[in-house]
Amino acid sequence: MQTSEQGIEALTLEEGEVLKAYRCPAGKWTIGPGLTAASGVIDPKPGMVITKAQSRALTKQALARNYEPRVAGAMPSAAQHAFDAGILFDWNTGAIKRASWVKLWRHGAARSAVEAKFRLWNKGGGKVLPGLVKRRERELLILFDAEYPVLTQEFTSKSIGFARWMLKMTVDEKFEAMGAFSALGYKVGGNPKMIDAAEVRRFQSDHALTPDGLIGRATLSTLQRRIDAAAKAKAATPAVGATGSTAASLTLPEGTSDFTDWLSAQPWVIGAVAGVIALWVLWRAWQYRDVIAVKLTTRAPRLAALLRSF
Template sequence: MQTSPKGIAFLEAHEGVVLKAYRCPAGIWTIGVGLTAASGVVVPKAGMTITRAEASELLAKALRRNYEPRVAAEMPRAKQHEFDGGVSFHFNTGAIGRASWVKAWIAGDWKKVQSGLNAWVKGGGKVLPGLQRRRREEFDVIRHDRWPANLKIASNPQKPNVAHAGIVISLSADEIEAISAGLAKLGYDPGPKAGVVRLDAVTGFQRDHDLTVDGLIGRATLSTLQRELDARSKTKGAVAGGLGGGALTGAGEVVAPDHVPVSDLTDFAADAIASWAGPIVLALVAAYGIWMAFHYRDVVAARIQSLAPGLARWLRSF
């Protein structure tokens, strides 16, 4: 069995269709419908572009090779809409073989199917509203053959106008609000109106981050925005950690006296530890900073673009 056109549209609405290689939030080069080198059908690289037809072809190859056979094996005798929902779940999680809801589906226990699907809503240890919505929609597809209204948003996007950005993936009002908050945090004014984002905020962000400047909020823009926010959050965490060691780094040199009263031994040991632990803490913070700069080199490139465009291009090249 193969994924139906509706199933493909459902995948594209959630995953997006990106025709220029971008880094996912984890920093892995990605292209098309969320395809990385691990897909076995494409090896995305910096600056790589594909056509819409090529994106569809690559997705079909990935589904045939990596997803459809496993779903067919785990969901025997599935109806087309049930198979499509299973493919969406497996494409997103890779977990069709160990998800409890599949056994419940085989047993016809729809209550457990729903609760089992709803268990797969976390990313990075956090419950994500986007995943909650996706699991609800997958259940509707599997149980009722009921599809979301914006099924073809990837092929028929909400286009930008003179004031507001367009949208090319399935997003809720809460998710759009979170996008606005993220852009504002980075200095791009999303505007005061709920449910929409100012066009110049999105195009400005895209331009600064070497994305396709089209005013469309899609997977590449969102992944890059997430990386910027993650980098800022982790950098602040590293700085806070360094400041937390200030008592050590500020201890200064410890000179051992000829005699230390027993009552003062603990304080003396603490001071001695401080004398060598301070440089270690500084070295660890510095090493972490170097790793952060490498891992988020695309974010660094955006920051130095206007001052050192050649260096920025180099940082984006690998």
């Protein structure tokens, strides 16, 4: 079977459709509805731009190559709408072959039993995510009732001066994103329905994204990387500062009563610790070179461009 056009539209609505390559929160170059080099159909590069038609063609290639065979094997004889629901689930989780709800569905279990197992796939990083809770509900409506999500005023409105949310998100998720914008110095306001588009475009321009004022997957992923980078940098500070106290807890050689005396007699220890810390800092800097590029754009634009090219 193949994914229906309704199924592809639903997938695009859930994942977003980004036509300029961006880094996902994990740092992988991504384009279209979440396509990375692992998709086997495209290898996104910095600055790469595709058309909407190309995005849809690549999506269909990725579905045929990676998802449709798996879902067809796990859900034989599925009606089109059930097959589409399986596709959406597998695109998001990659777990169609091991999800317990699939076996229940295949053996004709009661709807309530299937739904209970289906709803368990609502976590990310060990935490229940409101966005995934809502997504699972939308997928269940497709699975059992052939009820596909449709574009709403939220997605089609073109209010001048206000940014638009391009993904299905809960109110709490929107406020969390707005708080992140504000923490980074972008004054987006306090109303999720009236976000200053100019500030969103400023954020997008600062991060080499398409400055369209649309808050979609690329913008939110880049925002997450900024927040993650700041959190990891903050966490690293006490870790580095604790080096001495950690080392001080080591058992000292017999006859040595003071750790500083022992350390002064072992200068290689200081050099080794400093070297490890330096390597760790460099590795973190390389992982978040796109974030560093933002900070260097004004003072060292050439270096910033170089960092973005990798």
